[in-house]
Amino acid sequence: MNALHSTIRHSAVFDHPEMGEHENVVFVKDRDTGLSAIIAIHDTTLGPALGGCRVWPYGNPSDALTDALRLSRGMTYKNALAGLDLGGGKAVIIADPRKDKTAAMMEAFGRHVDRLSGTYITAEDVGVSPQDMEAVARQTKHVRGTRATGLGDPSPYTALGVFEGIRASVRHVFGNGDLEGRTVSVQGLGHVGFDVARRLHEAGARLIVSDIHLPAVLRAVEEFGALAVDPAEAHMVEADIFVPCALGAGLNARTVPQIRARIVAGAANNQLQTPADGAALKKRGILYAPDYAINAGGVISIALATPGGNDAHVREKTVAIGDTLAVIFERASAEETTPERVADAMAEERLEKSGKT
Structure with a gap:
């Protein structure tokens, strides 16, 4: 038994606290490519x-x-809330994307996706480029976000949805969606985060930026006149809005008490480490835009895109993320609960109507 399977076996997969109602979990190893x-x-x-x-x-x-x-659980809720006729899944490859990833590795991954016979459809995420997805597509048709399946790179649509979600959040807290003069701390300047920062800059916001990749920070400072801070301090700076666009679990018992912004609205997945962290944000009077609601633009683009490059329908549905968040915020206020609980309830209501017990 290889090291991957051995280590996972001893972590008690079926008793894992996140296992829940998962239908299938597949462990993949390819010695030739290091996958x-x-x-x-x-x-x-x-x-x-x-x-x-x-x-x-x-x-x-x-x-x-x-x-x-x-x-993967988050994707079930994201797709349901976005009104897509799709379930939820996710894949992770254990490798350094800057050092270990190769086209051969991505092709090997594509072969394993193909073995699942369409029950899982893959696409781009953190550490994966549009070129990587083209490599995957050479081995399986169960892939989206490629030239052959429509619009290619989904990150601009994710960024558009996050931007519209930020505007909806600002409107709810401050009475209008104007970003002129608002101070925004953007944590993470990857494909999505940098595009979000660009849109905020064009809307007149003052930017504070951070990323572990220094060239991205220097570029944002030069192009947007942004102030650079250490990524570990991004949530602590004085700002109107904190925009987490890096990895998940960044909102936790340590960081929530340190946040000085009125709004948290960003592209990162699984931002809340535990449900208690969402309640803590509410108690502090900080509005939280549920991550899978605000960052759904990418999945909308890969789900609804058609070959030919016309993205009008995709853009329309992505812009509507702001409307969805407005409903979530209003319902949360009326029910005296957190926005993420409302978002969960709305997604679960759709699943139940489709036959989920």
């Missing part, structure tokens, strides 16, 4: 499980499993 991956399918009530592939140098396979399980 070690986990594919998690959470729910296929609404259709095939669609969710991106993430490449990240996890400290151990157990951390990778936790991430795959949490992310």
Whole structure:
């Protein structure tokens, strides 16, 4: 038994706290390319499980499993809330995307996706480029976000949805969606985060930026006149809005008390480490835009895109993320609960109508 399977076995997969109602979890190993991956399918009530592939140098396979399980469940809720006829799944590849990832590795991953016969559809995520997805597509048709399947790179649509969600959040807190003069701390300047920062800059916001990748920070400072801070301090700066666009679990018992912004609205997945952290934000009077509601633009683009490049329908549905969040915020206020609880309830209501018990 290889190291991946051995380590996971001893972590008690079936008793894992994030296992829940997952339908299928697949452990993948390809010696020739160095591929070690986990594919998690959470729910296929609404259709095939669609969710991106993430490449990240996890400290151990157990951390990778936790991430795959949490992310795949999030995709079920994201797709349901976005009104898509798709279930939720996710894949994680244990590798450093800057050092270990190769086209051969991505092709090997594609072969394993193909073995699932369409129950899982993959796409781009953290550490994965549009070129990587083209490599995957050479081995399987169960892939989205490629030139052949429509609009290619989904990150601009994710950024558009996050931007519209930020405007909806600002409107709810301050009475209008004007971003002119608002101070915004953007944590994470990858494909999505940098585009969000660009849109905020064009809307007149004052930017504070951070990322572990220094060239991205320097570019934002030069192009947007942004102030750079350490990523570990991004949530602590004085700002109107904190925009987390890096990895998940950044909102936790340590960081929530340190946040000085009135709004948290960003592209990162699984931002809340525990449900208690959402309650803590509410108690402090901080509005939280549920991550899978605000960052659904990417999955909308890969689900609804058609070959030919016309993205009018995709853009219209992505812009409507702001309207969805407005409903969530109003309902949360009326029910005296947190926005993420309302978002969960809305997604679950759709799943129940489709036959999920």
